Amino acid sequence: MKSKSALRLENLDILIEAVLQKHLTYGPLAKDGEYAWQKIDPKSNPYMGCAVTMLPAKHILQPVWQDIYSFKFGNGFQIKEPELAEKIALFGISPCDVNSILALDRVFGGRLIDPYYWKRRENTLIVAANCTEVAGESFCTSWDTGPELYSNYDLLITELSDGYLLEVGSPKGEDVVAVLNLPKATQDHLNEKAVRLNAARAATKKKLPVAPDDLHRFLKERFNHPAWVPNSDACFSCGNCTIACPTCYCFDIRDEVMPSRSIGVRRSEWDSCQLLEFAEVGFHANFRRLRIDRFKHRTIHKLSWMKQQYGLTGCVGCGRCVRWCPSWPERRGRITSLADPVEIVTDLMEPSERYEGIERPGGVIA
Amino acid sequence: MKNPYIVEPAVITGIRQETAETKTYTLEFIEQKRGLEFIPGQFNMISLLGIGEGPFSITSSPLQRNKFEHTIRLVGSLTKALDRLSIGSTVGVRGPYGNGWPVDSVKNKDIVIVAGGVGLAPLRGLINLVAEQRDDFGEIEIMYGSRKPDNLIFTSEYGNWRAVPNMRLFLTVDEVPKGIEWPYEQGVVTNLLGFSRIDPSNAFAFMCGPEIMMRFIARSLIIRGFAEKNIFASLERRMECGMAKCGRCMIGPKYVCIDGPVFSYPEVKALPHNLLTAIS
Known part of the structure; x- marks a missing residue:
C-alpha cells in the first residue's frame, strides 16, 4: 500500500480509545520508578518517550509460562490445544523493541512454525513510538534500530512540541484510525519529526566500537582472547541479561500432572543459557559447564551468531542487559555493567598482552 | 497451521x-495411515x-515404515520411566x-562405520539399509568398541551383519572381566582401524560415540588418508x-537439532570449542 499517510494527533486519548475497541492493549506504564508493559485502559497514560521498560514486550508474544497443550489419560492419551484468538495491541513500543520482534519472528517462524507465537503475532497491532530522547545505557544508533522506526509498524507515533505525528504503516493501522477523521499532518510536522529524531541520534553517545558488519570476524578472531576470563569470572551466571533481553527466546518444556493423575499440561517456560543446568543431559554431563563458555555463548550469539542464523542481529542496543546486570565491577577506570556488549567488545579490542599476569578473581567456578 | x-x-x-541398562523398543503409530x-x-x-x-535416534531400517525402533539407554528420569512400561x-x-547420515552421497561408496558404546544406535538403521540394498553400496566395515563385552548392543544381529557380502564387523572392549570368554580385540576402538582393508582415498567414514573418542578416530582417519569432507560425526546435545x-x-x-545431528568434519572444525580437533 502506498499511502504511508501522516496524520496529526492532538492527544493520545482518542487513539488509545480507538485501539482499545478491538484489542487487548498493553503499553509502557510507570511502575516503581520504572516502566513496565501493562494492560492499559482509557485512563492510562502510556509513556511515549524512550520507554526502556524493565522487561521488553516479548512476554506478551511468548509468555513466561504458556500451555503448549493439555492432555488427558485414558485409552492412551488425548491432547487439547489452547485457543489463542485475542487481538493484542502493543501501544507505544520503541523502535528497538519492534526490531527485536522482527528477530523473534525469524526464530519462531522458519520451516517449522511455532503456532503459539505466530497466532499471537498475527493478532498483534504494533503502535510504535519513535524515541525523541535516548536512554543512557542504550546504543540503538550503532545498529540503526532506533531512535527512529522506518517500517514494520501498523501505526507510528512521534511526539512533537505540540501534539503528535501519527503515521499509518499498514491496512490494519488504517482500520484503527479511519473512524477518527484526523487531519493530515503538514510538512512542518514532518520536518519537526526529522529535527527531533536527529537530535536524539546526536545525543546518543554510547556506541559499539566495532562496525556491525565487522563483528562476526572480530569475535571469531577473539574467541580465545584473555579478556573473556576476567569478564566471565565476575559474572554471577544469574541470567538477568537474558531475561531482560528482547531477543532472547530460549525456553524449557516441562509437564505438570494434576493430583488426580488423569489430566495434565505441557508447558513452556523461559529459560536462560546462563544457568548451569541449561545444557545438562543424563549422567549430569554438561555441554556448557564452565561459566566462561556460557558467558561467551550469550555474548557471541547476540552479536554475531544470531545474524548468521537468522540474518538479523540478536542485539538491538536497548541497554536492558546493561541495567539489570547485578555485577558492576569497576573496570577500566569506569563503572560499568558486566553484561554490557559495548564494554565487552571494548575489552576485546585491547591487545592480549595487556591481560598478562592479571589475577583471576574467582578462579574457575562453574 | x-x-x-x-x-x-x-x-x-x-x-x-540389549544390555543391563539399554533396551530396544519397537513402536507402531495407532493411526496406521502414516x-x-x-x-x-x-x-x-x-x-x-x-x-x-526427549530426543532418541531411530535405530530401525528406513525401508520398514509401519513400525520403527528406538534403542535407549535407561539412565535419566524420562528413560527410567520408559523402562517401567511394557508391551x-x-x-x-x-x-x-534432524538431517541424518548423507545416505545419497555414499551410494556405491565404501564406508567405515566407527562407534563407541550406545553410539552404535544411530548407525544401526544405516547398517541394515546397506544389508537390505546390498548392491547400492560399496564395502562396509563396522568398527565397534565398548567398555566391557556386556555393554555391546545389537549382539543378536552380528551374525547377520557378518553374513552380508563385503560387510565386516570388528569388535573391541576396554576391559574383559575374569571368566568371560572374549575372542575379539581388547583396547580402544581406534586400534580397530588397523584392520581396515578399505581404500580411504574415496571412502566415507561415519562415527558416533563420546566426543573424546571421535576426536581420536577423526585424527586416525585423516592420517590414514580419508578426506576430511568424507568424515561425518553424529553429535549429542540437550534438546527440548x-x-x-x-x-x-x-x-x-x-543447532544440533536441525543443522545436525550429523555434521561433516569440516563443519565441526568451523565450530567453536575445537570439538573434534583439539588433541594435545
Missing part, C-alpha cells in the same frame, strides 16, 4: 533387552506425557527431526523442541 509440538500416540509392540518416513541418523522426540520428552503401553511421538526454537542444543551458530 499444523502444530508441530503435538505428539502422536504410538504403541510399544516389542521390547528387547508410517514413519525417515533417513538413518534422524531422531524422534518421544514423550511420556506427565514426565517429559501395549502408549507413548507420544513426533518426528523425524527438536526444531530450533528452544535454543538448548546450539554449538556456536549451529
Whole structure:
C-alpha cells in the first residue's frame, strides 16, 4: 500500500480509545520508578518517550509460562490445544523493541512454525513510538534500530512540541484510525519529526566500537582472547541479561500432572543459557559447564551468531542487559555493567598482552 | 497451521533387552495411515506425557515404515520411566527431526562405520539399509568398541551383519572381566582401524560415540588418508523442541537439532570449542 499517510494527533486519548475497541492493549506504564508493559485502559497514560521498560514486550508474544497443550489419560492419551484468538495491541513500543520482534519472528517462524507465537503475532497491532530522547545505557544508533522506526509498524507515533505525528504503516493501522477523521499532518510536522529524531541520534553517545558488519570476524578472531576470563569470572551466571533481553527466546518444556493423575499440561517456560543446568543431559554431563563458555555463548550469539542464523542481529542496543546486570565491577577506570556488549567488545579490542599476569578473581567456578 | 509440538500416540509392540541398562523398543503409530518416513541418523522426540520428552535416534531400517525402533539407554528420569512400561503401553511421538547420515552421497561408496558404546544406535538403521540394498553400496566395515563385552548392543544381529557380502564387523572392549570368554580385540576402538582393508582415498567414514573418542578416530582417519569432507560425526546435545526454537542444543551458530545431528568434519572444525580437533 502506498499511502504511508501522516496524520496529526492532538492527544493520545482518542487513539488509545480507538485501539482499545478491538484489542487487548498493553503499553509502557510507570511502575516503581520504572516502566513496565501493562494492560492499559482509557485512563492510562502510556509513556511515549524512550520507554526502556524493565522487561521488553516479548512476554506478551511468548509468555513466561504458556500451555503448549493439555492432555488427558485414558485409552492412551488425548491432547487439547489452547485457543489463542485475542487481538493484542502493543501501544507505544520503541523502535528497538519492534526490531527485536522482527528477530523473534525469524526464530519462531522458519520451516517449522511455532503456532503459539505466530497466532499471537498475527493478532498483534504494533503502535510504535519513535524515541525523541535516548536512554543512557542504550546504543540503538550503532545498529540503526532506533531512535527512529522506518517500517514494520501498523501505526507510528512521534511526539512533537505540540501534539503528535501519527503515521499509518499498514491496512490494519488504517482500520484503527479511519473512524477518527484526523487531519493530515503538514510538512512542518514532518520536518519537526526529522529535527527531533536527529537530535536524539546526536545525543546518543554510547556506541559499539566495532562496525556491525565487522563483528562476526572480530569475535571469531577473539574467541580465545584473555579478556573473556576476567569478564566471565565476575559474572554471577544469574541470567538477568537474558531475561531482560528482547531477543532472547530460549525456553524449557516441562509437564505438570494434576493430583488426580488423569489430566495434565505441557508447558513452556523461559529459560536462560546462563544457568548451569541449561545444557545438562543424563549422567549430569554438561555441554556448557564452565561459566566462561556460557558467558561467551550469550555474548557471541547476540552479536554475531544470531545474524548468521537468522540474518538479523540478536542485539538491538536497548541497554536492558546493561541495567539489570547485578555485577558492576569497576573496570577500566569506569563503572560499568558486566553484561554490557559495548564494554565487552571494548575489552576485546585491547591487545592480549595487556591481560598478562592479571589475577583471576574467582578462579574457575562453574 | 499444523502444530508441530503435538505428539502422536504410538504403541510399544516389542521390547528387547540389549544390555543391563539399554533396551530396544519397537513402536507402531495407532493411526496406521502414516508410517514413519525417515533417513538413518534422524531422531524422534518421544514423550511420556506427565514426565517429559526427549530426543532418541531411530535405530530401525528406513525401508520398514509401519513400525520403527528406538534403542535407549535407561539412565535419566524420562528413560527410567520408559523402562517401567511394557508391551501395549502408549507413548507420544513426533518426528523425524534432524538431517541424518548423507545416505545419497555414499551410494556405491565404501564406508567405515566407527562407534563407541550406545553410539552404535544411530548407525544401526544405516547398517541394515546397506544389508537390505546390498548392491547400492560399496564395502562396509563396522568398527565397534565398548567398555566391557556386556555393554555391546545389537549382539543378536552380528551374525547377520557378518553374513552380508563385503560387510565386516570388528569388535573391541576396554576391559574383559575374569571368566568371560572374549575372542575379539581388547583396547580402544581406534586400534580397530588397523584392520581396515578399505581404500580411504574415496571412502566415507561415519562415527558416533563420546566426543573424546571421535576426536581420536577423526585424527586416525585423516592420517590414514580419508578426506576430511568424507568424515561425518553424529553429535549429542540437550534438546527440548527438536526444531530450533528452544535454543538448548546450539554449538556456536549451529543447532544440533536441525543443522545436525550429523555434521561433516569440516563443519565441526568451523565450530567453536575445537570439538573434534583439539588433541594435545
